[in-house]
Amino acid sequence: MSEALKTELVNFSELTGEAGNARKAELARHVAALFALTSERCSDEQVGIYDSVLFRLVDMVEAEVRRYVADQMSGLRRGPLDTIRRLADDDIEVAEPILVRSTILSDEDLIKIAEKRGNSHCYAIAQREALSENVTDVLVQQGDLNVKRKVASNDGANLSDNSIHCLISDAASDATLQNFLSDRGDLAEAHIASLVTIASEEVRRKLHQSGRTEEAELVDEAADIAAQHMSNNYWLGRYDFEAAKSRVLLLAKRGMVNEAALRRFASEDRFAEAVATIALMVRGDVEEISHCMVSPNPEPFIVLAKACGFSAISVGALLAIGPWRHRLTPEVRSAAVAQFGRLTVAEAKRKMAHWNQNVLS
Template sequence: MSLVDLARESSSEKRRELLGHVTALFVAGAERYTDEEKTLFNGVMKRLVDFVEEGDKEALAEELCTVDQTPHDLVMQLANENIAIARYMLQYSHVLTYADLMHFAKTKGQGHLLAISKRDHLEARLTDVLLERGELPVHRSVAANPGAELSDWGTRFLIKIADTDEDLRENMLVRRDLTPAHFDKLIGQLPEPQGKKLRQLYKNNEKLVEALFHEASQVVAASRLDRKKARINTKVDLRDIRDGRRDLNKVFTEYTLSSNLLDLSFLLADLAELEQKYVINVILRMEIDGIAIVCKALGIGETEFGTFCKARCGLLKLPTPIADNWISDYRVLKRQDAERVLRFLKVRLKAMEHEEALRQAS
């Protein structure tokens, strides 16, 4: 049956079939259609949207939200729907203008505000509106979004809320746009011993970030590590760990005892969401802090880390008793602090990579 025949049908099933055909045709050729052709597609899709069920509208929104050639009025129509449908356009569509987003932020409910808060980029004034009208889930989402610009008011507002909301505070502590004064206020919300320790951890690891960024590639190049790609069984181990079929500590120990540093670095990098070159760097550095942070954040046990420390002494040709000092330091490191510092490292490294990319492009 042709599209013309389908268009004459009045049943919901046939309209649904027509909408699917038209949408598929539009997506397939969106970049090459003329304005007149886009207008034609827009007219058909807008008309059909009024007659199909909610699930069909949701599927349409999901299909079109990343297609930049989608007509503006169709995007607006879908963004005005209930949140199950609108969230795709509000979070992902580049067709929506700043004015459109401000309109929705000022007039829609919490679900719509939450979807907007997850966009890749939010201007400070738009963020302010989300914070003014949003409830705690929106506040947390804005704080966790590195692409959300914060005004001075917005930063102070979130810091105030962070005093009574630990999740929001954790999100704020790893933002790269905080001033030292704002950072001190957040740290000051923690119990004094914890805040003092965290300040020291961040201070120490700020230096580590610099070293990782500038030295990682050289360390990889200078090492005698086998240059082969991680073996297939390492990827299998990763999948089994995530699925609960294998225990991370057991796999960690196996790799340590086999002195397979390439696969060990691949394993830890994947689980910690770091580039492998950075993990190789912290394994080979004389200082233990970096790899201790990664291992503690991932939940590597004291016994397993002790085995690693002894193997590391052999690798770096260090006296074995040094391993005891490393193990003692690892014992007192809290996993929550390690998780905070790991997030801090990742945010700082990403920021430095972005700055370096901009520098090279200029």
């Protein structure tokens, strides 16, 4: 492609001198707006022409105009790559919309800018709808506390093990970062345990400082409860219980919700459907049943299953699906099945009545 063809949208020879400044700004705005309207219909060659023109124009205009061009380019699915890279590497007032929204930039582009530029550029990148582990690794390494907070609070940010450990370490002295991390659904149990330890240490320190020694001694127990809750939410967050409940209700209308259906769901490792089936069979709450079937201690489920007349075959199958596939060892499963065999229906019902009384009292 000749240089004349590349720049046929603009006669650059007419843009010299002071008189050309206003014309440059006007042209940059018009070309950017025109491309934004027609980008999906442009051929690759036409995109190249726009790229050549815009790339030259953005170097001729003030920051306010470059920001306008960046706004126009930021939401496009295809666009002038060189121009977009140029704008992304501009001052943050110009670069922000590109760094936050443009899907045209590659991970390599983002990493180069994060490593080259300061915290303001890293903070903008941290706001993107989706971030790969490679990008978040650089943001966590390069960024300040505000950048790390933004990464931690971004549900679309994929975190590597190294980044999580780094964030948890920084959270030791920052309660806001602790809160953002505690709200994430992708922390493994070891990460949760580390985070809760850090948080409980800070709480314990403050209680001792204020002379509330007895309350400080209760922090470990509260930390264990918090860790368990976060861990349960981590596992349960993988399943769509609302959709499962709808599917099971359709089966119920046909009279097909029974222990045979429950065993079928167990054999197919359809945990959410198994939970919804049990909840319907025992007239219980899906959330309550799901937490019962995710705990590392299966005793409450064993008692419930015995009280409701489930068979040992069904219980054994259910102990090996969903989160329990990973959270229960073979020894724990065997002990749970043995406990189920020893337990009588009357004993199970008494235990459930006792638990319910404690909850209500």
